[in-house]
Amino acid sequence: MFPFQTQLNKICFSNNHLFILLLCCIFNSSLHAQTSFQPKKFDSLLLKKTESLRIQGDYENLVRLNKDYLNIAEENKYKEGVILCYINISNISATIGNYKRGLSYLSLAEKELKAVDSHVLKARLYQEHAQLNYVIGLYKSALEFNAKGLYYLKSTSESDKRKYYLYRLYANRAECLYKANKTDSAYIYLQKGQKVDSRGVLLNTLLAKHHLLYTKRLDSALIYLQKASQKIVNTGKVNVQSGFVYLTYGDYYYELKDYNTALSYYKKALDNYNKTNRLYNIPGAYESIANTYKMLNEPEKEAEARQRYREEKVDLENIQNEAINISIDQMLNDKDEESLGFEKKIYLFGSVIIILCVIIFLLLYTHNRSLRQRKNEFKSEALSLKSKINDSFDELVNLAKKNDSTFLTRFQEIYPDFCPKLLEINSKLGASELAFCAMIKLNFTSKEIAEYTFIQHKSVQQKKHRLRKKLDVPSDQELFIFFDSL
Template identity: 75%
Template sequence: MFPPENKVNRVHISSNNFLLFLFSCLFLNAGLVYGQGRFSPKNFDSILLKKTESLRIQGDYESLVRLNKDYLHVAEENKYKEGVILCYINISNISSTIGNYKRGLSYLALAEKELKTINNPVLQARVYQEHGQLNGVIKLYKSALDLNSKGMYYLKTISDADKRKFYLYRLYSNRADFLSKTNKVDSAYIYLQKGKRVDSQGVLLNTLLAKHHLQYTKNKDSALIYLQRASERIENTGKENVQSGFVNLIYGDYYFESKDYKTALEYYNKALDNYNKTNRLYYIPDVYQSIAKAYKMLNEPQKEEEAMQKYAEEKTALENIQNDAINISIDHMLTDKDEESYGFQKKIYFYSGLIVILSIIVFILLYRHNRLLRQRKNEFKSEALSLKSKINDSFDELVNLAKKNDSTFLTRFQEIYPDFCPKLLEINPKLGASELGFCAMIKLNFTSKEIAEYTFIQHKSVQQKKHRLRKKLNVPSDQELFIFFDSL
């Protein structure tokens, strides 16, 4: 009924393709990378970028890894640091694409470390674009948008128009996607239009535009036009590629909205086949969920249940991978904040010394001195109000994550209430992540009915979970769990 179960790091390559690839690598290393017997950085960059993009679109990840490892060796041998960084970025992209987010982040860290020793805005823009895209995949959208902005900043300093266009298209597409997922629909549409002006025929951008019209403007005619443009671009390549899955998925949505559920199901299954063949783990749970919805509309409850079971399995597997990557990404962000804090501290020391000197002069002018004190008092009040507002925003954010059953809910909860989980684990160290998440929802004062609704379980199951928690945490039956958690 469904394609075989997806496995992490699955690759496909025929023996003929491998021999052709091996021959091309030997030819490139022996000839094109070396101009007339000498190493040529320009040839290295242009050939590697073209070859990488071609294999990426085909979904030939094994050949991609071999290609970039061979080129990494050549770059290291010739002490070409920019080439080393480029290979690190490419390997990170490949790793993230096939669901190995930890390895993707580690190669990006290597690239960032090397970038600190040189000045290359093209590679800076590329690193931030890749890092933003990876954070978007693991649902850290705020971080993804910040990294995307940094990528655009460096892109503005690039003089090469072709390179600027190549990366700008990707940055605009990524930013539109992140904004859409944070419900900033109007802003997302602005960046879709900006990307369209850069490349009106791009598969990704046209598919995103089709998705936007289906979800928000409800203009199915416009959606179909953009889908047809994307399909034509894929057909012109003569073969299906990694972008085919996204196009088929949105075609499925188009026919679902048109109430042609059989055709929608056909396209959803095509998308699932594309994503399995190209190992795009991130999209697979959503496709199974769409298949379940189609079966529901076709009144086939057994197949609907099977699809939802596959959705739950794939979602759990993906979340396990994402949670590891989230922790690494958060550590990376905290390291960056520490570095920023150190730089800020140096500035504070400088300005503090300056203030001491100025204060001696200002002391004579009592009126001005008092006015300065009043001004500072008002600033402190403003900061206190701002802090209070941020606390309220954080609570609202947690509630929204819980309502969406978002996998990042517990991670974000621990950031805002850092002492809560450790105190529970002191009482019972054997509590699992799902139980801690359940306790967190009670702490936020969700009712049993709301917990059942947002976690897709029965109300009776919630009551049973509460009963088991009381035993594990030694909470008396006459004490409310909410009061117990609140007292922690």
């Protein structure tokens, strides 16, 4: 062999070794990357960083963070991580008023979630659906999504995540219930939320607002506002939670008739909402400012603030209407998909169904006359019974509204088992207490009971509290549900 050829072989041999060594390094590096990826660490870090940037209102870096994590999740084929990033981006979009993009990312998350069995992610998805429906004014849909979120969250074994999301779902449900004029139920969910997170800014501020609007206990409102303020750390950066606290402080001083202090807090709230691009909250801040200028007898400034309120409200309504249309379209698409799936099943089992239909047809044909007669009799009886029930219920409601003395007697005739069952629990209940229980069973609100029985709203609350003790009803169970179950 020539020396040149020998040298060439050595070089080739050496290069082959280097190539193999390089492949090994790449393989080991890839293997290390795969083994070092930890889903739990991915989730906890993403949630922690997202929450920190969200509170600062740093939406640009917040989107960038979630897109980076989305790439990591996709590279590692971590479906749960992909879904979490989609939901986070949806939340960011909805927060700054881009409801269309928010719904779009929720739709992506929902499609991915069909292949994943995660109760936590389902709860989070429905939470975001509920929050988005709330801000665009679809309160009934929001409550339905919220109920689904609570169902999935309570059935999960991941206690840390359940606690992290639970108080948010409770707070969201309370806000929806306020819009539905169910203040007592809303207050119960606020208390539930506070048990989970007693120092949370959102819940303490909502509790303060409850006392300002409904109980008029200004001292209690101030206590909750102070708790909320303590949680907000002043880092010199914008804090998105501050806006709601400032606005509620403004309401507090407005109730005290200290309008100048109220105005300063309303302006702080507006400044915070503008800096954090909280479009949903801006019209309300302008309205509060306008009302305060009215009390300060400054008509020009009031008119200016009122004009800004109208402009912002129109802009927000345009965005909301577009989101509502998209939301309705999505619901219709879901129905279409369900219908398509049903049609496929019919096609697959068509031959079996045809045979069954033929058999059923023959049976029906032989008994057609008797079946029609029975059906007509049943329909007639059902309509008669339904008419009687509706008439009886309307009669009871009218008697209650008139505060008629025969209300309880007539109620016992229509619901003969109700009062005896209550007396089994507590035999010392008087007629007035039984009548009060009857009104709750008929789903009268505290406000309506106060109006029709000529007592104060506060007295109704006290009566409910005493009834809970006498009937041993847990504080977290609604009286209406308890009585309805009887």
